[in-house]
Amino acid sequence: MTDPALQPPGPVVVTGANGYIASWLVKGLLERGFNVHATVRDLRDPEKTNHLGAVARGCPGTLSLFRADLLDPAGFDRAMADSTLVFHTASPLIVRNVEDPKRDLVEPATQGTMHVLDAVNRTPSVRRVVLTSSIVAIYGDAADLGDIRDDRFNESHWNTTSNARHQPYSYSKTLAERLAWEIASKQERWDLVVVNPGLVLGPGLSPHTKAEGVLVMRDFGNGYYRFGVPDLEFAVVDVRDVAEAHMRAGMWPHASGRHILVAESRTLMEIGAVLRSRFGDVFPFPRRTVSSTAALMLASRRGIPQSVAKRNLGYPLRFDSSRANDALGMNFRPPEESIVDHFRQLLDDGLVKPMARR
Template identity: 50%
Template sequence: MLNIDKTKPVLVTGATGYVAGWIVKRLLEEGVTVHAAVRNPGDAAKLAHLDQMALKLPGSIRYFKADLLDEGSYAEAMQGCSIVFHTASPFRLDVSDAQKDLVDPAKLGTQNVLQTASKTASVTRVVLTSSCAAIYGDCADVANTPGQVLTEDIWNTSSSLQHVPYSYSKTVAEQLAWEIAKQQTRWSLVVINPSFILGPGLSTQATSSESFNFVRQLGTGT
């Protein structure tokens, strides 16, 4: 059982994503009303798996249009919510413009969501999906860690716009999240730093992902 106030809705950003989909499923199982923030609420095919879960499970779901780079676009979705799960962030390893395609959506999107949380009286907790990539990039980041144990005091210092920009985007986004959280006292910030995520999919629309591509490369030696 989740220790959660079921009388208030819970916001999940990037609700059509892989991690977000499982969060939505868990919340629906607990009978929670989920506010799902997506780029296009009219895309029935992309939302079909979420709709099907909502029909079978005790909770309910409402869709809200929001964009990481559209300041204030999460305000409506966040109204009345006590908890915000911020999972929306691009996960692509092959990009032509790292600043535009990765860093801006990750960093400015986090700023957008968290600043909206600071303006929304009902919010008491924000859960940010970061990554182990924010802790370490290359071996240089872990070579001199005390006891060879990674803690919240360790940050990725080896990644940049030019070198593993995805890891850099997760690093600067999480650092900004902590900065914003420290500027207020009403809501608390919890950060999750998962590593390689694999598992069954919830959507038949998702036929590939960076995780699948990575496994494929391991298998083919490319």
């Protein structure tokens, strides 16, 4: 499909620009010649900024870094000056061992969204905001699929089963997206477009990312699943495709609404089989699916409540991503490509090592 995107005048803002998805977004924007205003929480931390400087070298676009904190009401004003397009990707991502759901997830996600969009309302040049939401704003647990009339989740569905005690990360993403739509509805100058990616896999641009997909892949390499994996299914999408979808959502004139970004679903056992077929037996990849009892024990060891595990173990997970295909022209990479490229990158960065070298 021909790319109808046009470069908007003025800079483009990316919040949380050092993140796993956002780093690829920044790279793509710079390669297309955009002038990017990238916000990070700590400009003095080289782990947060060095890789952004590296991707900017040799690109036709320019990169400017700004300090901004989600909890600072005026923290995004400087970065947003004269911009026409804002990508709000910044949000806390803590799925395991959440200590204080309200403090660590709900407040930064919702207040951060409010502060960014308040800054948008104070910046008369902004015409569009792209929000990085998630499929967890569409569903809470895989068991929810049995409660809808469709055979798969689509953009009309909302997560109604998560709360601050059950799936707090999913709850925070749901509240943040609902708040964004509410704020957008109260004005007419700028429009809101939302992307809802699944479990994001694929190579990262920084070895320091703590995204959930990275942690999942490291679990395969470090032997956590050597005795078997739980019967869990994940809706997979490649990080490079997610970045591309963001750019199309931001620049394609008729983009609107929500967009599920999912290639296909894969079980942990299927992911392990892909890794074994490509990287052999020098890693302790799983060969079986463990019993429900063992899976519940594994969940508890990871700080995942058994109530969550019970509503996801053994349940299928299906999504309709046709809207992203039709409206944004997306053609997603197969999960196998994302899995292999991701693990190869972890190898290159020394984050996983073959058993023979241990």
